[in-house]
Amino acid sequence: MARPFRALQMPNLSESIKNTAWRQITESGASTLSLRSIARELGITAPAIYNYFSDRDALVTALIIDAYASFGDCQHAARDAHPGPGREIDRLRATGIAYRKWALNHPHRYMLIFGSPVPGYVPPMQELLPVMMRSLGALVGTIAELHALGRLDAGSVPLPLVDSGHRFFTLLETADESMLVVYAVSILVWSRVHGLVSLEITGQLPQFVQGGAALYRFELESICRQFIRAPEDEEKIIP
């Protein structure tokens, strides 16, 4: 007996595989992910998965892409909740708060995309870079808005040395030189929220501090204080 006709019971098996994979990941961590256990839970055999994902790594990559999409959606939603001119700082704060919130809600997904994810898995960057860029686009975009308004105080931040041949360079929508300072500041901001959030998620912060929320808010305000200068109020000065 081979291939009992299940085609009507499991319409899109590819999605089902990813779903149960997520379930197992959020339940017992990304480390115990196993093709056999996924197949067992779905009532199929393990090699059947190879029709949908050529590899275990291919499945992990698909999961990572989904995670980036979910993360990016949250980031953009938070930013777009404060539209209009004059509310750039609100947008920056909102993306910051949403960053930690999403990470705490999906700690395994966060570690899957921003930490060292899975044993032996090396992320295919050329495939992940687009979704990664898009997910961080909410932050970068807001920083760019502040820069355009002349309200970005980057200090003497070292500019990224991006060579034109680098693949990343082609992904910049507006690749003009003035954007480099935006990317430098974005990276610094990203690294700061990532540092605090990753320590909190991996359980190394609660050993010291209960309630990472207050510490995180303080850090967000420090970031705003360092990189944002007050509006120029040109009407008041010029006349």
Next chain:
Amino acid sequence: MARPFRALQMPNLSESIKNTAWRQITESGASTLSLRSIARELGITAPAIYNYFSDRDALVTALIIDAYASFGDCQHAARDAHPGPGREIDRLRATGIAYRKWALNHPHRYMLIFGSPVPGYVPPMQELLPVMMRSLGALVGTIAELHALGRLDAGSVPLPLVDSGHRFFTLLETADESMLVVYAVSILVWSRVHGLVSLEITGQLPQFVQGGAALYRFELESICRQFIRAPEDEEKIIP
């Protein structure tokens, strides 16, 4: 045939096991660590390791403790390279530079202790906390010195809410209330260097920036600028 007499050839097998484990980790990552491959490389059988480490997790824990010791030694050596009063900021900078240097020299060890280490491994915090505290003691100590000199500008940093029953509380050498602000600032500083270093190590920074050194130096200076105020120069003001 059982137990060929090898006792003279392998004096301290426990150390040899850890050494080859480190070799395999630095060679192909902490994920591909395998008791069997360690045994194979040492010319013994896999179950023999169980005489020295009750578990695979026990071996990983031993490795983590060693990594903390190595990291802590570097941190303290960097700090102690600038002794004497009036050089507190040099000590802070030195520990910061040494932090990144050690992490880049031992990326797998860094991820082993500060990232999500190994599949299915949950770190026994009550065992790791002492070495962890000691390794971060160089930073905390320097921050405490600055605080004692009245040069710490903590702003309105939220204080850690440590309950007296918490095990961490008993580990503080000087558990007076005034130290809480020192710990809060230390955590913030730690999270910032960790954020940048972990992004760089996991290969997510080079996609954007080549040369994380300049960015890291900028971040260290930002940290100093935020948390350290100029010395009071009492001789100049009072008379």
Next chain:
DNA sequence: AGTGTATATTTACACTGTAAATAAAATTAT
């Protein structure tokens, strides 16, 4: 109807951690 392709199965192999029983070497006690 017949053919072809997609999808699943079975089987198999090389790996992993680890438990149990066993045996020899090393140490200690008599």
Next chain:
DNA sequence: ATAATTTTATTTACAGTGTAAATATACACT
């Protein structure tokens, strides 16, 4: 010196993993 004991390694075994190969069936198209 001989006997008993402990330490340290062995072999064997089991359950689990990813994945390659061959096979067989359901479905779609000609």
